[in-house]
Amino acid sequence: MSEAHERYDVTIIGGGPAGMYAAFYAGMRDMKVKLIEGKDCLGGFLHQYREKMIWDVGGLPPMRCEQLIEWLSLQAQTFQPSLVFNRRVDGLERLGDGTLRLRTDNGDTHDTQTVIVAVGRGITEMTKLDIEGAERYELTNLHYTVQDLARFRGKRVLISGGGNSAVDWANELAEVAGELIVVHRRDQFHAMEGSIARMRKVADVRTPYQLHKLHGSGEAIHVVSVVHAESGAEERIAVDEVVVSHGYAKDYGDLLHWGMDIGHKGIRVSQQTETNLPGIFAAGDCADYDNKVSLIAGAFTDAVLAVNRAMRYINADAPGMAYVSSHNEKFRQLNRQLTQQHEDAPSRL
Template sequence: MNEQLELYDVTIIGGGPAGLYTAFYSGMRELKTKIIEAQDQLGGRMLAYPEKIIWDVGGVTPIRCEKLIEQLIEQANTFEPTIVLGEHITKYERLEDGTFILTAASGEQHHTRTVIMAIGYGIRKMAKLEIEGADRYEVTNLHYTVQEMEAFRGKRVLISGGGDSAVDWANELEPIAASVTVVHRRDSFGGHERNVSRMKESSVQVRTPYQIDALHSSDGTTIERVTIAHVESQNQEQIEVDAVIVNHGMKSDFGPIRDWGLDMGEWHAHVNERMATNIPGIFGAGDFVSYGSKVYLIAGTFTDAVLALNSAKLYLDPEAYEVAYVSSHNDRFKEKNRALGLAADE
């Protein structure tokens, strides 16, 4: 081992909502903290939907994804954790003293007493449209996410998919697009019930059970028409379009982490009610974990983060309090409150 490696109490792998809130809470518990994120910026998979409006975070009014990321990062930096970007952790080693060495694909190493895995579904890639030659349109009007809604103003938009993202974008684009058509190969949608109802009650044209069968272009660079086919009868029809958005979900790859010996299923690592994995000293939070009452929402992710961090704290110090003081009673916030002009009169 490189004796120059700095030892941390907690190293969080993953810089999405779970990792960011874990870092904040780790600061509340006075632990020396590091975040390691494989991408070159924090935010996790939320970065794919910067203009998506999020409604279901407790105490937060509807907020753009990019703004929520900004606020999570600001909160995570409250206690100044070390942040490492662009490093993909691939393996771990437990030393004789019980601490861990984490090694990145680059060869860089990190020394830590505990690990909290907040890697979501691993390395995620958008599931591409499985039609030969579709990739040629990705530079023009075939999209796998929506970065700027204004780019679709006044356009005829076809959305393929039936999950949360497809339904959400249909609702967001309906007021500004010339038309929105949603094509889904099943009659039922996987999005939140209220959002699905909102979509069906609007001017969005919903075509089920249909799927995209062919893309048509006169110049070979821009999609002008889409052929859709009924899944059962195979009857076809064509729709004129200005833009096509494909939301067929994500393909995930946990890579070498599957070789760590973690108890894992296809999509998640199994943890107990305290977010502990089967490897002592390694805990999990967010979409990466599965347990009996797991809630796959950002709100649930924050609870996972608190539970995982408290477990790490007790692993390091079995005599520690099981939870941190709430912020209104935590001495660490008194000076910060004064700096913000928020301190109560004493």
């Protein structure tokens, strides 16, 4: 356990879009930055749909989400923040001199003047099938997220679920799968009307049915039994791949005990991302305020607001925001390098 260590200006909890952009922007403001992420890499919830095309991030051409993860990760590391992976932040203590001491699940402590909570939905785990022996197929043809569309090409794919993600995946997989069956335990789907209508055209939709048993060799599932939610009648469906999209559990863990004002939509913050705890700000999907935009673009804006408030918390005389990047001295040397690279190998500059 490490106790005595250097104090950071800001420690960001969570490495999703909000946390990554906060790390970049705080670096731009010359802050000493640490980012702690519970998983083993940056990207946050974007990893759940890394194969999907993203169109709605301002100024960027449509691209696969995995590309966006890569670019955001690179940008986050522009000013070399200290990155800590595979550590979930649990504890908070306020020391006599105002230092905030965070404690991670392995007992390590991290001292900081301010905290930006950017935990999205918390440490999310996909809701797994409660069917005996299901876990053994996770290595082969039982999927809780779709990582690689190519693997489903020409195959007989069964999707179980009725929410946005299930419907989206059905439409996406319809482009490559040989045959697509969607089962859902209710007759109604919770997704955009247009997406549901499209899914009904491209997939064999069976409702109200629930996954009941997986039949396989032990290595792969070959047949799935589904039961009718009302009559109990059982059907067997031959499959090559099974995708389960039953949502995920939202888990803020011990952050719930810090004394933050947390409602059913997230951590209540002011329009300036301030929580009710001094020095602690919240950004991205976990932050709840009026007219909140729960998109990647909204996460970026929250990150800027949170960093600027954190800066002011440390030094009340600090400017309200950073100098824009086009006129910011911090980029002078980097711009020279980029211009040189362009001269050596012309690109889009």
